[in-house]
Structures are given as structure tokens and as C-alpha cells.
Amino acid sequence: xxIKVNATRQELTRLRARIKMASRGHKLLKDKRDQLMKEFLAxxxxxxxxxxxxxxxxxxxxKSFAQARAWLSPAVLEEALMVAGGPQEVSVRHxxxxxxxxxxxxxxxxxxxxxxxxxxxxxxxxxxxxxxxxREFRGILTILVKLSEVERKIGLLADEIxxxxxxxxxxxxxxxxxxEAAAKDVEMRLEEVDRSTASRLMKVKDIVRAR
Amino acid sequence: MSPMSKVAVLxxxxxxxxxxxxxxxxxxxxxxxxxxxxxxxxxxxDYAILLITEDIAALLKDELAPLYxxxxxxxxxxxxxxxxxxxxxxxLRKRVERAVGVNILVKREE
Numbered sequence: 678x679x680i681k682v683n684a685t686r687q688e689l690t691r692l693r694a695r696i697k698m699a700s701r702g703h704k705l706l707k708d709k710r711d712q713l714m715k716e717f718l719a720x721x722x723x724x725x726x727x728x729x730x731x732x733x734x735x736x737x738x739x740k741s742f743a744q745a746r747a748w749l750s751p752a753v754l755e756e757a758l759m760v761a762g763g764p765q766e767v768s769v770r771h772x773x774x775x776x777x778x779x780x781x782x783x784x785x786x787x788x789x790x791x792x793x794x795x796x797x798x799x800x801x802x803x804x805x806x807x808x809x810x811x812r813e814f815r816g817i818l819t820i821l822v823k824l825s826e827v828e829r830k831i832g833l834l835a836d837e838i839x840x841x842x843x844x845x846x847x848x849x850x851x852x853x854x855x856x857e858a859a860a861k862d863v864e865m866r867l868e869e870v871d872r873s874t875a876s877r878l879m880k881v882k883d884i885v886r887a888r
Numbered sequence: 889m890s891p892m893s894k895v896a897v898l899x900x901x902x903x904x905x906x907x908x909x910x911x912x913x914x915x916x917x918x919x920x921x922x923x924x925x926x927x928x929x930x931x932x933x934d935y936a937i938l939l940i941t942e943d944i945a946a947l948l949k950d951e952l953a954p955l956y957x958x959x960x961x962x963x964x965x966x967x968x969x970x971x972x973x974x975x976x977x978x979x980l981r982k983r984v985e986r987a988v989g990v991n992i993l994v995k996r997e998e
Contacts, residue, residue, distance in 0.1 A: 810906055815910040
């Protein structure tokens, strides 16, 4: 697809202005893309670290929990779990990274549970494996909230980077070359008109002089 | 803006029971049908995060797909007790690849 315009000086000026505008937009978008990429890479690395930590800790927690389960009767376990926790809340806020709205989540500690070392169930009927497991799970939940936040950020940033990259490429490889080609075309046509006018004038002059 | 929401955990009974004490709301599901019902429940409720174990996530692949891009809940895949690694990383890898054009995660492991 090429841009078709009338071969006039006015159109030429207009084309040149568009080229200037497009290049400026191109530069800005490129900067945006680079910055997004920088943020993105940092977050990806953080994500990787969190995943690794999560996987090792989760394996540990599963192990101690399995041990606790083997020791305790299902009824006792059920009871201990019932008292051990109520729903915990997460607060969600939003932050902007390069115009992308990303969530920031934080696990809200319940007030009555400042001291997490005290387990609110009967010590006599449960084993220390259960304490370890539950403490571990609680720690894991904090990591998980962080991980969820980070993964969502990655998703949102990835979409934005893709969009920006497309725009940059569209400008760089399609719009700007097309505008330049059109401008060149108009320029050449104008020169052609100039030349033909000049030669016509010379011819007219000759005719006038011959009389 | 800082609304308060809860965390949901969805997975097989063995894998998620431990989260009960951590303050998350646990949905135990041992079949695809149960998992589907639980997912509906989560979608209706006020949950900021849905943690889902790999095996269940694999079962509910189609139902979960639209959730990965929705604002809430944020779906995070959790490795389960049997098979660590895999799906969570895989999902991430795909997104990174789409954004960057190449897979940058492989390079780092060298």
C-alpha cells in the first residue's frame, strides 16, 4: 500500500511534517519499550527466585504435614485446623509502571495473631510436626501472595511490551518508509513540472524572438 | 484504592489441607466436576488470588484460560505434592517468549 497525494508543494510540506511526527513517535515508543523491558526483566528474575523458594519450601511443608497426618487421627487434625485459622485478608493496591496498571498485594496480618508461634489448639493432642507444617504453610502463603502479584505484573507487562513492539515496528518498517517514498515521489513530480515549465518558457521565448 | 479480598486455594484434598491453617480459604476437589464447581464459587466470591495446584489446573485448562488475563482473581499455579516443577514455569515461559520474542529464561540456566 502506498500513500497517494497530489503533487503540490502544500502536500509536500504536509508529508514532511508527518514524517517528523512519525519519527518522534517512533523514538518515544522505542524508549518506552526499552524501559518496559528493563522493568520486565527485573520482575522475571524476581519471579524465578520466588518460584524456586516456593518449590523447596512447599516440598518441606508437605513432608512435615504428611508426617503430622500419619500421627494424628483425622478428627483431631480436622479440629486443629479448624481453630488454627480464619480467613486472612489481602489488600490490593494499584501502581503504574509506564502507564500499565499493576496490582500490588499485601497479606494483612490479623491483629489477634501477632505472635504466630503460639498455636491455638491443644498441645497434648497434636504433634510438633503439625506445628512445623502449619508455620511453614503460613510462611508459604506470604510467598504465594508475592508470587501472584509478580506473575500478574509479568502478564500485564508482557502484553504491553508486545503492543509497544508492534507499534514501533509498524512505524519503523511501514509508515515511515511509506511517507518517505511519497515525499520523494512528490518532490520528483514537482521537479518535473519545473523542468517542463522552464523548457516551455524557453520555447516561447524563441518563438517570440523569431518574429 | 485498597479493597480487602481473600485468598482461595483449590486443589486435591491432600495438597491443600495444610493451607487451611494459613488463613486461606480452601476448596478441596478430588474430581474435575468438584473442581469446576469450586471454580465457579471462587469466581463469584471476593477473592484477590486463586492458588491452584498443577493437577487441577491441568483438568480445568479451558475454564482457567480467560482468567489469566482478567483483573481478579489472579490465578497462580502451585506445584503439588507429587510433581514439582513444570506447569507454572511453562506458563510464565510462554508469556515471556511472546513479549520478548525469544525465551530469555533458558539462557539464564546455563
